Amino acid sequence: MYRQFANHNNILIFISFLFSAFIIGIASALQSPTLSRFLTYEVAANPIQVGVFYSINAIASIVGSFLLAKYSDSHGQRRYIVLFCCLMGIGNSVVFALTRNYYLLITVGVFFAALASAAMPQIFALAREYAEKTKRNVVVFNSLIRAQLSLAWVIGPPLSFALAISYGFNLLYYSIIGMYLIAMIIVNFCLPAIPRTPKTFTSIESSTNPIEQSLFKNHNIIFLFLATVFMWTANMMYIIDMPLYVDQVLQLADTLPGKLMGIAAGLEIPVMLASGYLVPKFGKRNLMLFAIICGLFFYLGVITFSNQWALIGLQIFNALFIGIVANIGIIYFQDLLPNRMGVATTLFNNGVTCGVILSGMIQGFVTDFYSHQVIYYIATVMMGLSLLLCVQVRNTK
Structure with a gap:
């Protein structure tokens, strides 16, 4: 009983x-x-x-x-x-x-x-x-x-x-x-x-020393961190600007931005689950590169197409990009710093947060002095830089 x-x-x-x-x-x-x-x-x-x-x-x-x-x-x-x-x-x-x-x-x-x-x-x-x-x-x-x-x-x-x-x-x-x-x-x-x-989570944090010069000499970590910042800056600029871009520039339905975000989020769930099973076959590095290429296609598509159904279709690339990066990114950092899990997790989170901060600043100034379209050109360039940086990250055993 x-x-x-x-x-x-x-x-x-x-x-x-x-x-x-x-x-x-x-x-x-x-x-x-x-x-x-x-x-x-x-x-x-x-x-x-x-x-x-x-x-x-x-x-x-x-x-x-x-x-x-x-x-x-x-x-x-x-x-x-x-x-x-x-x-x-x-x-x-x-x-x-x-x-x-x-x-x-x-x-x-x-x-x-x-x-x-x-x-x-x-x-x-x-x-x-x-x-x-x-x-x-x-x-x-x-x-x-x-x-x-x-x-x-x-x-x-x-x-x-x-x-x-x-x-x-x-x-x-x-x-x-x-x-x-x-x-x-x-x-x-x-x-x-x-x-x-007192022992809660100490198994991870107690083994890490945040003040080690070797971290700053680790090119893999530096490249991956910068790539993470660029990726999430591009993503957050899209989230901030897209509702205004759809309304003011494309002059499409007011409810379309919500539908686009909802469709992307719905597609991200199976992508996240599938990416975990694909890691042993393709490896984290290859999956990350594939995700960034999908992100690059997505922002190029936003620049190219202005039709409602085209924007909806592009969410497949957006979901592949975010679903894989959000799931694999933090594990990739941890693999590069296997003895410093706390530092690895913090680096990933800080990279995302830096992207949020930069995106707000860039989006505001660019749309005020130029136009909404310029935002997506900048996002495309950032995805290209992320791809080049991730290519420089070597595989780990």
Whole structure:
């Protein structure tokens, strides 16, 4: 009887992890796709202000998530920190719903967003602790949770544009508040309370020394890091600019950007799963090169085609690019630094974050002084540079 109850309880916790990750992912997928449109049309921000907003928001998220992560490793329970992050997400949505003042949004709104951004990392950390405590397969458990984020981005962007265009941004942000409230109920009543233990994750971090000159002499790492920065800068410039490009330049349907993002996210899920099985046959280096070539074709296609169906078809290349890079990229770094897993993971994450920061700055200045089309020429050049850099990364045993 006890074992049966325990099994039922474990199933409930497992489902709760999946559902909480999905709901928090939906909250993010509702806000992010329409943010540039909100700032442009509702706040009347110029392109430079839009780019600066994205960059400051990214920097603030780095600081906020790092401080909460550092606190969570030594104090309290992660479940309460996730609840705090959801509360900050509600605060962010309230600010966006009630004001159209750019300076309030970039200060108070970004402050709340920076603290809310730690919700998903804390969910993953709590899931790993739970998986280790219950002797579950950590990789499979985390992979299933990550799949919920991709699923959220299949549903979120089309819904985001539909709500914002048909009913207004206020209803959109009130919907996000509802998502966070649901997440808080699930997290509070269904997720486990795992006590803090000093040994948590120390097997990785204690073996790494972030201050080693050999890291800067490792050409493979330098090339791969720079390639990662260029790749994610191109991707984020597309995410920021595409809703405005489709509306102002191509003059296609207002709801098309949401559909494009949703289709790409939907295709990324099988690509991610398939790439893991293809690694033993083709190798990580070859898969990375193939992904970058797909990205290069994608941005060339965005420059060349202006038809709705052509843009939809191009999402196959976009999904191959993002699905493989997001799945294989971090493992590639870890293979190049097998004895420094913590540093390897940090390098990948920092490369992505640097791409977010650069993309906001470039997108704002380029569209203000030139045009939206120039963004995709720059993205194409960046993909070409990424390909040249990755070619220089040698295979590891």
